[in-house]
Structures are given as structure tokens and as C-alpha cells.
Amino acid sequence: MTFIQGFLVPVPEGNREKYREMAKSAVPMFEKHGMVRMVECWADDVPHGETTDMYRATKAEDGEIIVFSWVDWGTKEAWQKAHKAFSEDEEMEAPAEMPFDGMRMTFAEFDTLGEAGPGGNSAYVHGYVAPVPNAGKDAFAEMCATMREVAIDAGALRAVDSFAPSIADGKITDFKQAVKAEQGESVAFGFTEWASKADYEAGMAKMREDDRMPAPGSDMPIDGKRLIFGGFEVLLDTAQEG
Template sequence: MTFIQGFVAAVPTANRDAYRDHAAQALPLFKEFGARRMVEAWGDDVPDGTVTDFRGAVQAKEDETVVFSWIEYADQAAYDAALSAMMDDPRMEDMAEMPFDGSRMIFAGFDPLLDEGPGGTTGYVDGFLIPVAPDQKDAFFDLARRAAPVFLEHGATRVVEAWGDDLPDGKLTDFNRATKVTDGEKVVFAWIEWPSREVRDAGQAKVMADPRMQDPGAVPFDGKRMIFGGFLPILDQ
């Protein structure tokens, strides 16, 4: 099972190419430090929410687009070693200035408790941030285990649900504030991979109509604070 470093950022829409180039420049270093896969996905279908949403999570401005991204490591030990190496490597200081406001980027490590599907070429990503109470952890992942095969049957190639146990507080933004956690809730960083936007749209409709999804029982989290959106990968290596 891998370990995930998850990110959400607000990037000036005009800086899309510069952002991708910056990420591509960093990729060889991250791989040298132990990263197995790095995905950067550009906001495409990111709705406004009534309580929480991706734009609010990173205080996105009108001329900014939300990016949902992650880096996969072999395990938490590899992730911890990578963080230490990044702090000590002078090449990190030599990289070009980030083409976005890094002070509003949120990031943390997450332990995948569910990772289903063969994966493959990813043409579209549905991303989620979900606040879950610790005493609902087992119920949440039981629900996720029952739902994952339905998504895979209807076109998804991979479903990942990753638990954040120790998420750092940020000065301006962080995962806890993004989902307005209360009473010790933890944040789940999750995504569904699809071959394309078209397959995703058709698949989501089939999932919603599937009898297995009609009566999921009690939902073990506050759906009003779940954050979700659709993203187009601009880098996946």
C-alpha cells in the first residue's frame, strides 16, 4: 500500500503552462527522493458549495483555478525520508519561483485505507475532501468498500480513500479549516480516476442510477461539508 502526499492549490488561470512547467521541473527531484507517481490535475468542473468547496479551501480568487494533486510513495517511511531530503537538498532552493501563492496551498500526508482498481491512463479525476469522525472511520471505509466496485463497473479505473491522522495547521489555509472539522474529526483525501471526462459523466449517471447506491444507509460523515470537484490531469508521471 502506498502513502499519499495530497495538495490543493489556487493558481492564476493565466499561469497554467508555467505551473505545469514548474511541476515538471520538480518531478525528477521528487522521484530521486522516492516518489513513485506525481499527478497535477487542473480544475474543470469545480462547483461552489453552500458550506465548503475547493475554492474556499484555498481562498481562490476570481482569476485563479484550483489544482488538486498528489504524490505517491511506497510507504510512510519513504514519505518521511523524502520530506527530510527535500529540506536538506540545496537544489530545492534553486528551483524557479512558484507561479502561484504557496502560502495558500494546503498539503499533508495521508494513509490509503482503500485503493481499488487497475489504474492506467488517467484522463479525468474526481477529487474529494471529507471530514469523518474517528469513531466513524470503520463505517466510512465499509461504505467506501461497497461503493468502489460500483464506480469501477461503470468506467472508473481506480478509487482511493486516504485517511489523514495528523494534519498540520497552516497560517492561512489547511485541510482542517477547508472542511470545517469539529470534535476531533479527521480529513479523508480521496479521488476517482477515469479514462476521460466523457466516461466520467456517463459513469457518474450510471452510478447514481445503480440500485446498489440507492439505499446506502446512514452516511457516516456530514455530506454538507464534503468538498468535491472534477479535474483534468496536466501532468501524470
């Protein structure tokens, strides 16, 4: 199991390479304090929703795209140790110039509900954030387990679902606001990794035909109208960097 720090970041479209370089420059410090893996994904197909979406989640402005990102710390204990070390490390410095508005970056820590797949070199990611009723956590976890199985059978490299029962209020944005979470709801963060966009598109077609998928109109353990999601190109993956 993994312990994930998940992010949604609004980035001006012209700052793609600046953002990648900023993220890459942080890798040595993160690895020094125990990071297992960092993945940064650049929006490719992120739809606008009727109720909410990843743009509204970050209060994105005209000309900004969404970065979907996660850092794997392995365990919650490792993250807590790193968090404390960051505040004490004299080498820890913020970039002189940020390629995005950090005040609108949305982030939180998530415990893994489940994961599947052998992994491998991924180039495309489907990511989501969802509101989950606390009373329906087990039903949601069961649905996710089935979906992971279907995704891997359809060609996905890896699928992960995670859950945060408690998220701090943000000054401008946070994951609760992102999915309009109501009282008695928590937030889930998950992703599926694919070798390429072509594999993702072919895999999604297979998944839609799979009898294990929920039938259209069937009861779901989450409010699908507040589910936010999108397809992303992998911009940086420390597991694949030289």
C-alpha cells in the same frame, strides 16, 4: 497500499502552463528521493458549495482556479526518508518565481484506507476531501469500499480513499479548515481516475442507478454539507510522461 501527499492549490487561470512546467521541473528531484507518481489536475467542474468548497478551502481569489494534486510515496517510511533528504539536498531549490501563492496551498499526508482498479492512462479525475468522525472511521471505510467497487464496475480506472488522523495547523489554510472539521473529526482525501471526461460522465450515470449506492436521504458516516469535491482534467501524470 500507497502513502499519499495530497494538495489543493489556487492558481491564476492564465498560469496553467507555467504551473505545469514548474511541477514537471520538480519531478527529477522527487523521483531521486523515491517518489512513485505525481499527478496534477486542473479544475474543470468544481462547484461552489453552501457551507464550504475547494475555492474557500484555498481562499481562492477572482480569476483563480483549483489544482487537485497528489504525490504517491509508496509508504510512510519512504516519505519520511524523502522529507529528511529534501532538507539536506544541496540541489533542492525553490523556483525563482512561483506561478501561484504558496501561502494558500493546502497540503497534508494521508494513509490509504483502500484502493481498487487496474489503473491505466487517465485523463479525468473526480477528487474529494471530507470530514470524518473518528468514531465513524470504520463505517466510512466500509462505505468507501462499496463506492470503489461501484466506480470500477462503472468504468473507472482506479479509485483511492485515504485518511489523515492528524493534520498540522496551517498559517492561512489547511485541510481541517477546508472541510470545517470539528473536534473529534479527521480528514479524508480521495479520488477516482477515468480514461476521459466522457467515460466519467457515463460512469457517474451508471453509478447513480446502481442499487449499491446510498439512497437519497439515507444516513451517511460524514456530513455531506462539508464534503468538498470537483472534476478535474489531468494536467501532468508522471506515469504517462515520456
